[in-house]
Amino acid sequence: MQQTEIAAPFAPGGEREIDAQIAQRLLSAALNAGGDYADLFFEYRVGADYVLEEERIKSVGRGVTMGLGVRVTKGDATGYAYSEDLTFERMAHAARTAGQIAAGGGSVEPAAIEPIQLPDFYPVGQVSINLPADEKLALLRTADHAARNVDPCIVKVEASFTEQLREILVVTSDGRMSRDRMPLIRFGVRAVAEKNHKRQAGSSGGGGRYGIDYFVPGSGQDSHDGDWHGREAARIAIAMLDAREAPAGELTVVLSPGDSGILLHEAVGHGLEADFNRKKTSNYSGQMGNMVASELCTVVDDGTVTNSRGSINADDEGSVGRANVLIENGKLVGYMHDRLSARHFGVAPSGNGRRQSFRCMPMPRMTNTSLLAGPHDSDEIIQSVDRGIYAKRFSGGQVNISNGDFVFSLTESYLIENGKLTAPLKGVNLIGNGPDVLRRVVMLGNDYQLSDGIWTCGKDGQSVPVGVGTPTVKISNITVGGTQT
Amino acid sequence: MTNLVKELRDVAKRAVELAKKSGADDAEVTVRDGTELTAKVRLGQPELVQEAGSRALGLRVFKDRRTAITYTSDMRDDALDAFVRETVRLAELSEPDDLNRLPEADQLATEFPELDLFDDKSLSIDAAEALSRAKRGEKAALDHDDRVTNSEGATFSRTAGTSVFANSAGFIGDYSGTYAALYVEPICDDEDDKKRNGYWWTAGRFLDMLDEPEAVGKEAARRTVARLGARKIETCEVPVVFDPEVGRSIVGTVFSVSNGSAMYRKSTYLLGREGTEVASGLITISDQPLIARAPGSRPFDGDGLATRKNVIINAGVLETVLCDTYSARKLGRKSTGSAGRSVGGSPGPITSNLIMQPGDISRDELIARTKEGFYVTTMMGFGFNAVTGDYSRGAAGFWIQDGEITYPVSEVTVSANFDTLLKNIDLVADDLDLRATTRCPTFRVSSMTVAGR
Structure with a gap:
């Protein structure tokens, strides 16, 4: 010491x-x-x-x-x-x-x-x-x-x-x-x-x-x-201080770049961890090669991002960290593996076998999970919305692997009215179903950002540091859990 | 006193002495020792057997009203000596705070009630027996209904632990406990490639408090099959019924906004509301650390004070703010004996057995009295702002129509301001669930926003 x-x-x-x-x-x-x-x-x-x-x-x-x-x-x-x-x-x-x-x-x-x-x-x-x-x-x-x-x-x-x-x-x-x-x-x-x-x-x-x-x-x-x-x-x-009650029901939601990657982490990330697919308990089981997201979406889990919170030179089983494409232009092309699941699927370990400490056995876990940039300008995306929500800051999310339902908690968000951000809204949850929501990604910004390093992911009682990243994302409709009906 | 307990007490006393010798004005030491066995089966085959023990020591020193908190797992004499000296040096980095001192000597516990928390029989369960219990639970779930097509597995675990706390005012206390649990998680295949998962569990400090594995498996299967065909509903404002599996988290949230630490940090919407009505008159919530054999019981708190029953909300009125010594001093009052601390963590108020008092109608009667509403059995996410009370959670459950549970519901949220939610609890059932450290019966909130389509 x-x-x-x-x-x-x-x-x-x-x-x-x-x-x-x-x-x-x-x-x-x-x-x-x-x-x-x-x-x-x-x-x-x-x-x-x-x-x-x-x-x-x-x-x-x-x-x-x-x-x-x-x-x-x-x-x-x-x-x-x-x-x-x-x-x-x-x-x-x-x-x-x-x-x-x-x-x-x-x-x-x-x-x-x-x-x-x-x-x-x-x-x-x-x-x-x-x-x-x-x-x-x-x-x-x-x-x-x-x-x-x-x-x-x-x-x-x-x-x-x-x-x-x-x-x-x-x-x-x-x-x-x-x-x-x-x-x-x-x-x-x-x-x-x-x-x-x-x-x-x-x-x-x-x-x-x-x-x-x-x-x-x-x-x-x-x-x-x-x-x-x-x-x-x-x-x-x-x-x-001036936040007003958030609306309740399905709305268009625009996610800010960076931390919004939590949505991705919950909506598809966990479902593509191969242990769930080995056991056929994920809603993505048996979907390899199928379209599971809109064509705009390419999702990568990358343990090699310089200095990022989720990066690993090697995973906790000694497999060298690497970048793995999970979804390419909407098509499911890869899972995240540890040794056990890689052997089951007959593929090489993907460098995702991670554990909280020496007291825990490794499992397939994410590193830095990103939705890559798309063609749109972020202003153009906001201007395209008549009435919706702009989600800026988040406190976290959670997913049910089996049916794909996930939540995502907003701590700073704004109403979008006629293409402009207007009133701040009180804290609210979004709830959606992973594959449904990714198919509703209708615009994707050219402003990709990696989150600043604050996120920790929990699975089966084990916590590991992770990174997330996205550009500005427009989801055509998702349930907003406010109180204003 | 067993040899293990004596050994741990000796380490704790030695660390306290070393701290004083190294120049600390005062010191507090926590030593924890634990063993665990976890056995998991999936589709009848063993998937994991984990067996190990661990030990850790946490130290807090006070010097000139400054403090440092450290932990180590290395308790060899030389290592401990260096560790303690470094901790005293570390304290110099913090800034003085007049409240950084031990509890007043007359506050420290001198008598330790026997709470009957340790079951030798639980500790004697070996890997083969643990696997067998898990297998029986899972088999019962798979056999119960053809629609149970897969399994996340069944897990039997047992833990045993001893905790010693000592301070330089001469306090030393210890307690030991066991805990065993069986958890069964069946899966059903539904339409649209969706799977439906569910679970059921049994647990207790004593092995004979656990339900039979077969009963756990059957209930897990029943709960999982009931999820088949779950659908989203239209956005509406209706009465919402909370199953104890989720109601528990609401009771826990009550504590998170009513404790001394949240009060002095101004991190709660209940600031300045003591002695006033904060919930419906049907609500009484208390913290009860002295129940024999209960999972959250403990004879003294994390500051070395005697524990006692505290009524947090009495018939709707906020009566007691649970405090540890530091938050009590911050608020200019006395500790309620509610300090908790992890090894190497700062002390703060925690609950022991947090209990919401049951009402006098059955759960079935409660549902029968609900013409139309949403019965919540699962909640997800972290949508609570403690400062404003805004509450919004992901939810799944069942639609209630004409007093009967009908089809399963998923992918919706339930929202309300927490202050309104507590005041709108209008029915409380008598089905108090005894397994967990936070216990509550089924209850109903007269109106919440359910967001769906």
Whole structure:
């Protein structure tokens, strides 16, 4: 926990160094009961957080977790065990426990281990967590001042900065060994405005696999600084003071570029994770090659976007991160795979096997999921709407994989009347059905944006950082869950 | 006291001593140890067996009214020593706050009620038995109805955990508990390539509190098959009935806007509403940490204070704002013994067993009295603005016509201002659901906007 370079104890030269020979012995123990595949997942995670509340640094936190997760598969069955104690005896015990899933059968010997060289999709000059706290505390204070200076009606400001460094080592019984080092930062500010007995809150934030300079003005990064986020949070809170009741029923909706990608993440992303399709429990099961969206739509999941929150040099099974086209001009062309589903479908793993920590087994997960740009100008799109809603900021979404219904929660939206944005609307949900909604994408902007790095995706109780992106999108009709009938 | 509990208490005491020795004015330590076994089957075959244990220590130090909060899983002597010293140094980065101190000594719990939370029998379930229970549950679902054509699987899990809390004012307490659950998720194939999913579950601290796997599987199948042919309805304003599976989240939302932390942060529309009517007179909601064998029970809170029953809403009136020590001080009052903290997290108010009092009519009677309305069994999304009370959620369920449940409904939203929603609860049934930490019966809201076509 010193302010020096952090290195995992299992890294070369560390006090619990794991080399090919130790890994080989553990994999042998894991496969001893007859398993047909095994992998080891070592993880070391250092995290810190800084919270500002009521114009002062309220608390500072830091934590370290480390452990080994061992997975053994036999057919479609998985045995999983983990240990926080990296002594050989405890690791071997975990390996044998996981191996018990395979009751009997011939035992396979692990292949000779070869280290794999990974690409670097998140070059960072200096990892934030290795640096002293000054700049991080200054960032919080800057945002606090900026928000308060917008207007005297800003009565509360809270800001937080969290940083993390995750080092992983994956060794598989088919002989691959890869190490990765994944920095991640996230900053957020929330402001409350109060006027004429009305109160509203607004938030803004960003981050990614960057260094702290991402939030420093004039650093050359294409990003917003603390001052901007502070003003933005205040702007939203104040704008929403005048919000009126949102309409209820089916309407035309225009989505702003960037964060609207959450809609895509929910509407099609989860349904194309191959575990659901392997089990035929997704509404996209058996749809490969079919038109599942309007011809305007090309959807890509790309783990290689430089420094993005959802990027991975390799996934948590050691498969190198890559870009995968899921939907091409409306046609379903690919699923996102982990090892298990890739084997089932007879394809190569797509670099989507991710997990929350060494305590969890990997599953097919998204990285950075985007709807690519289309031909239209964003003004032209808004002008084409007589009456509808312009959705600008969101708090999240959720999907039911089986029937494809998804929701998408708006925190800042405006009425569109005669081709112009007019009144701000109160927070409201949109609900739609994935394939239906993607077929109703009737215009697509040429202004693609990737979200700033704030999104976290949850599945089966496991959270992983993700990115989303879209241009301006026009959906001809979708149900808006307001109160005005 | 078992050896495990003694070992954890020793670690906690040692960390507190080290913190004082390293220059902290005061310190609080949480140590948690847990074991888990999860077994999942799908279509009769084992899909996952996961078995492991873990341990973590969380530390909060106070120095000159500054504070830092840290956690580690490395409790070896040397490592712990370095960890504690670093935490004390870290505190210097924060800024002084007069409220950063331990609870007053006379507030700390001195007696610990026996709550009967640990079942040796639950802990003795092995992988084979767990798989067998999951298999029985799933088979019952597949056998119950031909229209159940697929399965997300059935999962049996059991956990056991011990939590120790100690502070430098001499408080030390511990409690241990077990919890087991069986969850069954059948799938039906519907028209238009859609699948319909559903689930049912049973859970409890004691194994003998669980329903038979066959009963869980059958109910899961019944609920899933009922979803076949679900359709969207026209936008309307009608009475809305909430099943306990979703009503629970509404009761949880009541807590999220009525606790001390939300109050001092001004993050609630209930600011300044204490002692006034905030819900229908039919509504009484209390937090009850001292119920024997209940899933949310605990003998002391996250600050080391004795826990007690608190009535949050009494016949519609906002009576008690649940507070931990810090939020209580912020509001100039006393803690209600409601502090919670995760290992390495800041303390804040939480609930234990949050219970909405049942009414005196049956669920069937409640539905029979609804001429036309929407019965909600599933909700989705996060559409709640705590500051204004605007509430909008995705929903699915059934249409009620002439007092009877008719066809399934999906892809709609239910919306209202939460303040109005609580005041418009006009019928409460007597079917209190006892499995979860937040418990409620079926209830009806006289009018909400249902957005559909």
